[in-house]
Amino acid sequence: MKKMINNPENIVNEMVSGMLKAYPNSLRQVEDLPVIARKEKKDGKVALISGGGSGHEPSHAGFVGCGMLDAAVAGEVFTSPSADKVYEAIKAVDSGAGVLLIIKNYSGDVMNFEMAAEMAGMEGIEVRKIIVNDDIAVENSTYTVGRRGIAGTVLVHKMVGAAAEKGYSLEKLEEFGNKVISRTKTMGMSLKPCYVPTTGKMSFELPEDEVEIGLGIHGEPGTHREKMQSSDAHVDYLLDKLLAESNLAENDEVAVLVNGLGETTLIELFIINNRVADVLASKNIKVFDTVVGNYMTSLDMGGFSITLVKLDDEMKEMLKAKADTPAFKRF
Known part of the structure; x- marks a missing residue:
């Protein structure tokens, strides 16, 4: 598998260094750690931190900036960042x-972020958490107790980030964030595995004529495999599941995120969104905002x-509020 990397052991450090050199006016590194933060603090504002294993770019460092995150902590590829790195980001x-x-709902992330919060609490810093569990596909998986956190996390960053920028208190922000999470539902599917450069192996095996429905972003098993069909057929299946979970009625308004997992082209993603929009319109569900692209890969x-x-x-107010980050902008 051809990849433009150097030493696999240096992937995260070189990625962080390259990102900082691309956005020197808005981003900074915390000490010599794989922690990217906003260059300027905003006094009196609740700070937002997210993160997780690398390999999901632009999540999460791509969303550091005005209107979204204050810092993102990067672990090794598909590996949770350690508690001490999260602790340094908090400080x-x-x-x-x-x-x-x-926090995306993965056992390692939850454990390490919670441990960091306890460490910060001993230093007198008040820390609270919200846990994103938007994936409706499976209840428990390889790395998760309960539902996984996947692409819906990006819209949580956007809305909670806007509320923090507006001046919400920590308590109010936690309450708002949990409301957003409760209303956010995601389901996906895989056409092919990914190549993991740190292991030199594919993440799983999938026959050329099959897809896996409900697969996780680290290659965790989904609900089932089936033969490859048309885009519209696969979209219809996923939407049926999502609509059943979302408690939507006629004239309700929704935000839609059509997210690519890394290889899928924008041509394909817009074809997918074309069907999503048509199905929602047929049910008199109003699309308030649509985001299409590779956001949680x-x-x-x-x-x-x-x-x-x-x-x-x-939520509509926060969704449309200003954001200025490397990977997500609203003006």
Whole structure:
């Protein structure tokens, strides 16, 4: 497998260094750690931190900036960052109003972020957490107790980040974040595995004429495999599952995220969104906002996910608020 890398052991450090050199006016590194933070603190603002294993870029460092995250902590490929790195990120971005951790529901991430919060608490920093569990495909998986956190995390970053920028307190931000999570539902599918450069192996095996429905972003098993069909057929299946979970009625408003897993082209993603929009319109569900692109990837995996978020007025305001980050901008 051809990849433009040097030593596999240096992938994360070189990636972080390259990103900082691309955005020197807005991003900074915390000490010599794989922690990317906003260059300027905003006094009196609750700081938001997210992160996880590398390989999901632009998640999460691509969303550090005005209107979204204050820092992102990168682990090794598909490996949770250690608690001490998260702890250093908390200390670096706290401006006195407390810190909210946005954690995808994977056992390693939850354990290490919670441990870091306890360490920060002993230093007098108030830290709270919200745990994203938007993946409706499976209840428990290889690395998870309960539902996994996947692409819907990006829209959680966006809305909670806007609320933090607006001046929400830590307590109010936690409450708002949990509301957003409860209304965010995602399901995806894979067309092919990804190549993991740190192991030199493919993440799993999948016959050329099959797809895996509900597969996780680290290659965790989904619900089942089936023969490859048309884009519309696969979209219809995923939407049926999502609509059943989302408690949507006529004239409800939603945000839609059509997310690529790394290899899937924008041509394909827009074809997918074309069907998503038509199906929702046929059910008189109003699309308030649509985001299409590669936001929560799995290295070079072929596949996509669809996220639906049932919106209220508060969430709509936050969704449309200004954001200025390397991977997500709103003006």
